[in-house]
Amino acid sequence: MNRAANDLSTAELRELYRELILDHARSPRHFGKLSAITHTAEGLNPLCGDKLRLYLQIDDDDRISDAAFEGSGCAISVASASLMTDAIIGMRTAEAVDFSNALIASVTGRDSPVELGKLQALQGVREFPSRVKCATLAWHAMNSAIRRDHNPASTE
Amino acid sequence: MSKSLRQARSEARGDIGACRDDFPALAQKINGAPLVYLDSAASAQQPVAVIDAVAEYHRHIHANVHRGVHTLSHRATEAYESARDEIAGFINAGNRREVVFTSGTTESINLVAQSFCRPRLRAGDRILLSQLEHHSNIVPWQLLCDQTGAELLVVPIDERGELDLATFERQIESGVKILAIAHVSNALGTVLPVADLVRRAKQQGVPVLVDGAQAVPHMPVDVQSLDCDFYAFSGHKMCGPTGIGILYAKEALLERMPPYQGGGDMILEVRFEGTKYNDLPYKFEAGTPNISGAIGLGAAVRYLSGIGMERIAEHESKLLQYLTEQVSRVPGIRLIGTARHKASVQSFLLDDIHPHDLGTILDHQGVAIRTGHHCAMPVMDFFRVPGTARASLALYNNRVDVDRLVESLAQAKEIFSQ
Ligand SMILES: Cc1ncc(COP(=O)(O)O)c(C=O)c1O
Numbered sequence: 352m353n354r355a356a357n358d359l360s361t362a363e364l365r366e367l368y369r370e371l372i373l374d375h376a377r378s379p380r381h382f383g384k385l386s387a388i389t390h391t392a393e394g395l396n397p398l399c400g401d402k403l404r405l406y407l408q409i410d411d412d413d414r415i416s417d418a419a420f421e422g423s424g425c426a427i428s429v430a431s432a433s434l435m436t437d438a439i440i441g442m443r444t445a446e447a448v449d450f451s452n453a454l455i456a457s458v459t460g461r462d463s464p465v466e467l468g469k470l471q472a473l474q475g476v477r478e479f480p481s482r483v484k485c486a487t488l489a490w491h492a493m494n495s496a497i498r499r500d501h502n503p504a505s506t507e
Numbered sequence: 508m509s510k511s512l513r514q515a516r517s518e519a520r521g522d523i524g525a526c527r528d529d530f531p532a533l534a535q536k537i538n539g540a541p542l543v544y545l546d547s548a549a550s551a552q553q554p555v556a557v558i559d560a561v562a563e564y565h566r567h568i569h570a571n572v573h574r575g576v577h578t579l580s581h582r583a584t585e586a587y588e589s590a591r592d593e594i595a596g597f598i599n600a601g602n603r604r605e606v607v608f609t610s611g612t613t614e615s616i617n618l619v620a621q622s623f624c625r626p627r628l629r630a631g632d633r634i635l636l637s638q639l640e641h642h643s644n645i646v647p648w649q650l651l652c653d654q655t656g657a658e659l660l661v662v663p664i665d666e667r668g669e670l671d672l673a674t675f676e677r678q679i680e681s682g683v684k685i686l687a688i689a690h691v692s693n694a695l696g697t698v699l700p701v702a703d704l705v706r707r708a709k710q711q712g713v714p715v716l717v718d719g720a721q722a723v724p725h726m727p728v729d730v731q732s733l734d735c736d737f738y739a740f741s742g743h744k745m746c747g748p749t750g751i752g753i754l755y756a757k758e759a760l761l762e763r764m765p766p767y768q769g770g771g772d773m774i775l776e777v778r779f780e781g782t783k784y785n786d787l788p789y790k791f792e793a794g795t796p797n798i799s800g801a802i803g804l805g806a807a808v809r810y811l812s813g814i815g816m817e818r819i820a821e822h823e824s825k826l827l828q829y830l831t832e833q834v835s836r837v838p839g840i841r842l843i844g845t846a847r848h849k850a851s852v853q854s855f856l857l858d859d860i861h862p863h864d865l866g867t868i869l870d871h872q873g874v875a876i877r878t879g880h881h882c883a884m885p886v887m888d889f890f891r892v893p894g895t896a897r898a899s900l901a902l903y904n905n906r907v908d909v910d911r912l913v914e915s916l917a918q919a920k921e922i923f924s925q
Binding site: 360361363364365367368370373398399400401423424425426427479481482485 | 538539540860861862863864867868871872878879880893894918922923925
């Protein structure tokens with residue numbers, strides 16, 4: 352491989368596997384169960400075997416007061432779930448769903464109407480179409496949990 | 508150096524390296540780097556000879572087979588049937604009536620489960636498989652269990668990925684009605700001692716189906732000397748097209764089996780009072796077949812025979828040894844599948860990098876490997892891993908491919924060490 356191509360390819364990879372992503376993949380936040388669960392959903396990515404379960408505690412005010420997840424998956428899907436739980440705690444469900452749709456739009460290459468903050472780190476998957484499903488898995492699961500949809504959220 | 512001269516020299520050395528030039532797909536760049544294709548166990552690339560045979564069929568030969576007096580139909584039938592002859596010779600079938608075209612290994616196994624086994628099984632009967640089967644040699648048997656009340660019995664494997672033969676000895680004597688077993692494991696590369704297993708099964712009067720999807724592309728296979736009753740394989744893993752495969756079956760068994768599907772071509776005479784089925788193998792080929800696929804597979808068999816399966820086996824075996832040695836040297840590698848007798852495949856894990864991430868990083872450097880459970884979830888469960896990265900070799904791979912794999916693993920480590 353020539354050096355320029357090599358550097359370019361490394362740059363894209365580093366964009367995908369940024370420090371923030373690797374950090375959340377290695378030590379996911381909010382990993383485990385919740386003591387009081389009001390909403391839950393499973394996310395399955397049959398292609399790579401990512402499998403996670405999301406737990407939400409939503410109060411009478413429709414606010415997500417706590418969130419956690421369990422499961423196993425690649426660095427992108429675990430980091431995405433970890434960053435997501437961090438971000439949505441304290442949001443109202445409608446706000447979380449809007450945020451989720453904005454994030455899904457952003458990683459699939461469309462412009463996001465919402466300021467994504469830290470979660471912009473997930474945009475590295477834009478150059479890796481086969482990995483978009485990993486980045487969106489947790490978010491699809493959250494949408495299903497809020498909708499109380501009992502079928503596993505699948506990225507297929 | 509001209510191709511023919513280079514080929515002549517390398518052939519004089521007994522190596523088959525020049526055959527790489529026969530595969531146009533290998534000459535491309537992926538993500539800016541020359542393609543290193545290490546996923547032939549999922550599907551092998553096709554040589555020009557196969558691509559051209561299929562194109563020639565579409566250009567000049569296409570018509571339906573076995574049903575027309577016109578010239579094209581006659582040509583198509585001849586091409587289709589001579590592909591069957593080539594394939595019969597390639598696996599040393601007793602005769603061409605024993606070679607049934609199917610859509611692939613999966614259909615071949617389903618055919619045996621439904622047509623041969625289903626009428627013979629009663630509740631409580633046992634079907635013997637192994638822990639290292641591909642899902643397509645598990646699920647058809649589970650469906651059959653649901654239909655008949657039969658039960659699955661599974662031969663365990665050990666940490667190397669070898670069959671537990673002592674347990675097999677006990678299981679084969681426990682009233683088994685069919686043994687369905689891989690010749691080579693697609694996830695681990697283990698070559699099973701199929702001839703011995705068949706011999707033991709025969710002593711107990713147990714019929715045997717061998718899933719040869721991963722064996723036929725990599726070694727000489729002689730179904731008569733194996734003495735198995737059924738042998739299934741796929742065209743696309745042996746440099747042929749997709750959607751075509753073979754069921755070899757002993758003629759005496761095929762004679763007694765009811766058709767698997769009904770339709771045109773598999774009949775001699777249809778009356779509403781009753782239908783007379785066609786002769787072998789047509790009784791099992793209902794409807795218009797995959798004619799171009801069969802012709803492409805015939806060309807693949809001719810191509811592989813031209814090089815020689817012994818030479819291919821020797822080339823791949825040396826290269827696999829080199830691959831395993833080189834990959835083992837990468838710090839943090841865990842090899843999955845270390846059987847003493849292996850073909851084509853090496854599965855591994857690197858540090859705590861998820862195989863899917865490894866696959867992306869390698870692909871970005873032009874290196875194509877398979878990652879995931881390889882349609883062999885029971886194997887993954889045995890090794891307690893969600894999946895593995897798998898490099899698999901074919902005749903066209905060489906040491907440069909292996910070196911590029913190792914370099915790209917080093918890069919993956921670097922990216923993940925931030
Ligand atoms: C050992 C084994 N058996 C069966 C199959 C299924 O082959 P196909 O999908 O071509 O029917 C495969 C393919 O992955 C395989 O490796």
